Amino acid sequence: MADLAQVVQPCTTPINLSRRLVAVGSITRRDGRTTTVRATEAGVTGTITPTAPTDKVWSIRELDHLFQTHGGTVTVTAATATTVTLTLTAPNGRVVSTDWDPAAELHGLRLPVYRAYIKRHCGGAR
Known part of the structure; x- marks a missing residue:
């Protein structure tokens, strides 16, 4: 173990009092x-x-069904090179998410739940 007197040294850097x-x-x-x-x-x-507890659903189709029946706000809470985590916050406060691989499930790009996200965050449907 190192001697603390050798590790702790007095500060010789001038202190800028204009920043706090x-x-x-x-x-x-x-x-x-x-x-x-x-x-x-x-x-x-x-x-x-x-x-608020977050419920998970198996696919973007299930998330889309909840979005179409209950409405809510869609956000992307995480993204990797291959997977997007879409999260739906319903008007009643329930939070539901799913992991979606757009390359494997191209149909998800056409679903209303994804279009709602694009419209809200990117300024229009694509």
Whole structure:
């Protein structure tokens, strides 16, 4: 183990007093709750809210069926080189997602759930 006197050295870098930290915060999701904490010059604030559970469906067709029957907002929550995770947030607060491989399921590009995403985020249907 190294001697701490050798590891910890006094700071020789000049401190720029014109720059300062304005706020710091954290978000933690645990046990079905989302906890947020924010500290500013005015004080510390925080919230604890229930985290909406996300249901998974097997295919983009199932997600499309839910979208057509219940409506909601469609977002892409993750994307890799081959897979897109589409998430539907229904008006009642239910969150449903599916992993979709556009190369394997080209028909998904024509489904209303995907068109709604394109219209909302890209400015028009394609």
